[in-house]
Amino acid sequence: MAKVKVKKQSTFIDMTAMSDVTVLLLTFFMLTSTFIAKEPIQVTTPGSVSEIKIPESNLITILVDKAGKIFLSLDYQQDQVLETLRAVGNDYGYTFTPKQEDTFKKLKSFGVPISYMGTFLDMTTENQDKYMQEAGNPRVGIPTDSVEVKDTQGAVISRDNEFIRWISHATRIRNESKAINPDLPELQLAIKADKETTYPVVKNVMDDLRSPGLRKNRYLLITNLKTASN
């Protein structure tokens, strides 16, 4: 009887090359990427053909949601950011502990009245995120009213336009340090609003920026790149 030899063939696939490729890809992604900054609200920016890139730092981003709530993101030297916090707090008679200031430094963006800032900074990151999602809460968003805002119990939430104070203190502190170090670039303002925001909401922000105390007439509108369609 002739023996039928069954050849055993191994199905081992060599993955070394594959692994090489994936490691290369991984390296590429790790080096080129910048992480998406966590924002308290989701905003879909409108498209534009403008190809000017957003500056990487020395920028104040004003985030406007559909309902007109304002969030700020201060992106410049950390000591100056802290100084801004102290100055705004001082205007309203609030001081912050070193621990709270430390938390503030780590915040990417914020949007609470200064009266509530201390409590907000004491929260855990999870609770902060949760808090920001509370849509109907009058303590979410930086107040832009010039009148006293009270909550249901009658306690004063804010006294006057805190938004203008934040911007004016930020620019003042920058100008003061610019006097010492002239190489510092100007702080730029960028408005990031949802494309479905109604115009009066955006107009209020622009009007605040144009107000006599600020006189900010130049700013950037953050948009998405729209491919030119002919």
Next chain:
Amino acid sequence: MSEVQVKESGDGGKNKQKKQTLRVDFTPMVDMNMLLITFFMFCTTLLKPQTMNINMPTKDPVKDDTETNQVKNSGAITLLLGESNELFYYEGMPEDTKTGEKHYDDPDFLKPISYDTDGLREYLLKRNSGIYEQIQELKEQLQAQQIPDSIFRQKSKEIYDKAKENPRTPTVMIKPTDLSTYENLVDVLDEMLVTNIGAYAVIDLQEGDRYLLYKKTGNCEYLTEKQKNEGNGCK
């Protein structure tokens, strides 16, 4: 590739030399890498968002009327941004200060136009022809890096300054109503960039514009409270 030849030296010389292949299985490694790549792809932005520069007119009160009247009637284009992506425009002024001619009751004075390429863009290109081509040429030179940025700015300023002498050169006034969206505003500003309009500004709506819009669309929401109370059938 992932095999390592291991030579086992027989001890005592009695054993046969055995060739053993040591294979490392890289499959789990690849799995893990793929997961990491997926993570990075989802969590990162490769494209930085774009921005658009905008200069708003100051809120300071205008010293005298000459400044506002500098916009020559013949070159003025007013864009009114209406509700649900409606767009209207008119040329000149609704009220001529010199002749006293009024256009408020002329139904064809305010014309509808679309945000599309064949609407607003085509119209502006037609109005801005001559200047558009010159600036476009400069822009192409800038993109091809034939001229530096400073020369581009200087030359385009020269073109715009020269164009100002022509009374037909368009000056666009963008007037968004309270019913328009932010996207509408950005779209219109975008068209200004595309069609190389030299002079444009975002201005507040005036009562005359509100009245024109109301006449055209019949929508009372365009009017101010005061206008609504003045009759007009809106209460």
